[in-house]
Each structure stands twice: as structure tokens, then as C-alpha cells.
Amino acid sequence: MTIKLLILFYFFFFSFLANCCNNNVVEKQNTANVAIESFLNQYERPFTFLDLSGVGNIRSFFSIARKYDAVFIMIDDFVKRSNLSCKHVIDLCKKSCLDNIILLDVDPVACLQRLSECEHFDVVLLRNVVSRFSNKSEQMINIALSMSDNVIVEVFCNNCDGKERVINYLSSKNAQLLERMRSSDIYLLENKFHVLKRKIWFTRLFNKNDYVITSNFKEKFLNKKVKREQVVSEWIQGINLVTFKMCRGIYPECETTKNSIIGLSGVEHNDWLPCNMVIQGRSVELIDFDDPRDNKTRRRLFGEKLLSKILKFVSIDDPKEAESFFWKGVIYCRKDCGK
Secondary structure (H helix, E strand, C coil), X not given: CHHHHHHHHHHHHHHXXXXXXXXXXXXXXXXXXXXXXXXXXXXXXXCEEEECCCHHHHHHHHHHHCCCCCEEEEEECHHHHCCCCHHHHHHHHHHHXXXXXXXXXXXXHHHHHHHHHHCCEEEEEECCHHHHXXXXXXXXXXXXXXXXXXXXXXXXXXXXXXXXXXXHHHHHCCCEEEEECCCEEEEEEECCCEECCCCCCCCCCXXXXXXXXXXXXXXXXXXXXXXXXXXXXXXXXXEEHHHHHHCCEEECCHHHHHHXXXXXXXXXXXXXXXXXXXXXXXXXXXXXXXXXXXXXXXXXXXXXHHHHHHHHHHHXXXXXXXXXXXXXXXXXXXXXCCC
16 A cells, blocks of 8 residues: 555656646746747748747747748757658648748758758747757857848756857947846847858859848848849748758658649749749749840740649659759750740
């Protein structure tokens, strides 16, 4: 009888401790979310938010994404960094019922430099940066700053290796303290000059600053120099469909993306290609309607054959195979991909 009572006591005691820990984590995330949302509330336009905090913060990611007319993207090597399978992560996304979220299943350390060359984000979030990126924390912060207007960095107050080094680095970059909490500090870094260095993920680097981004809380434009002409176009939130494929996009799922592309059938565009499509979650939009290079000699108009090629490109999981098919199956099929 005594043994049974001891077992019951330990069961309830450790359940109580676990519940306290979970509540503490939720409380910390909620407090941090308030600080992050207070900053995001300044936006008067749709924006693109990149979360590098990892799958452990996915519920917080959902909570913030639910409140804004914006595209929210999370990058993580989901299987390696958690006990969750990709299927389980996708199921969590489905249960969230959010239409504005994107998940990229790739190691951020491996892809962030290339991502910074062909995409631009309004806000990048780095939670628990020291624990997550260790001695690469400063490198990740620096790359994040090169591809966004604003970087929000959370540094926990525990005496972990590298904490003081990261705080000194943030200070050298003139970071502002957004919020001081019991367990962590949240900093803001700003950068107001940005250029795209590549048109898309696998094209060559530009020699000059021909693609300049200007933005504030109210508006955002791409200033593009093409054939000695200056073309200014409104920036559309989201990421390029090619980027989504090269970074192993797992959510939204393939069929959802394909249906969104089919929904664009018949939309007039002189270069109806994946590189001129932006994914915004469950929806896809065509961009770059006003490129002066899309003249009569360079047209790739919508057609059923071209559509089938693009849908096949979207169906390929392996990034290298997708890249190869993009060039051989989509780009160099002008003669047979029209009507």
C-alpha cells in the first residue's frame, strides 16, 4: 500500500512540475510575442516575415501569423532539429487553418547566404539565437540584416557560452532594446538600404546595383534598371516560387500550390514562368508584368503545354532535379510550350 502511495505521489508531483515548466515557457513566449507584435503593428501594408527560431517555436509562429495581413515563413531542418516528422509538422500547419504561412525544410545555416541574395524580407526573427546558432550567431545575424529591413533578436539571460559576445556584437551594430524580460532581452536591428544580387535562386550574381529596394512601414518598391530604363514596381509580399522549390518547401503542400497556379490560367503575362510567380502561403501571384525585356522576341505566353511543364516542376521534390528541369523542361521549351 505504501509503495502504491509513493508511486502516486511521485506521479502527481512530477506532473505538477512539468505543467509548471510548460506554463512558464508559454508565459515567456506570450510576453515576447507582445513585444514583437507591438513592433509589427507599425506596418500599414502587407509584409513578409521570416522566422529563423526553429520548429520548437512553431505555435508562437502560428499565433503571430494569425493576426496580420502578411506572409509568414519559417525555415528549419525539421527532422534533424526535432523529434517531429515532416508529416506531423504539416498536420500542425493544417490544424492552424492559416492561409498565409510557408515552411521551408532546409538548414538555415546552409541556405541563408543564397537566400539573402535573391529575396528580401521586412522582418527576420531570431529567437534564442545563442543556443540555436552557437558560434555562428553573429554570422547569422549579419546575413539576416543584409536581407531585411528589421531583425529582431532574442538573447536569453542565462550564462551560456557566447551570450556576452553576441550582446557586444549587437551593441556594435547599434541595436535597440525592444523589451527586457525576466529570462531574455529582445533587440531590434535596422537596415534601410537593400539590393537584390540575383534575379532568382540559381541565376548569376549581378555586377551592379540594378535591383534596389526602397521601403518603409507604408510602402515598398523595387527600383529596377533594365535596358537603360528605370522601372519601378510595387513589391508583392511572399517569396519566389523558385526559392520555395530550392529550399524544399513542404507547406503549403504540392497539390495546393499546383491548384493555385492552375487558378492563374489565362492571366495575360509576357513571361508566364515560375520565376515570375510569388508564393504567399496557399495562394500564388504573378509578378513582373512591366519588364521591358518581355517583348515579342522573348515571350513565353500562357499555354496548356507550358502549364503542364510548370506543374511538373512544382511536383519535383529534389532541388537539383527541379533546377535541371526548370532549365531543360520549362525555359528551353518555347517552341513546343505555347498553345
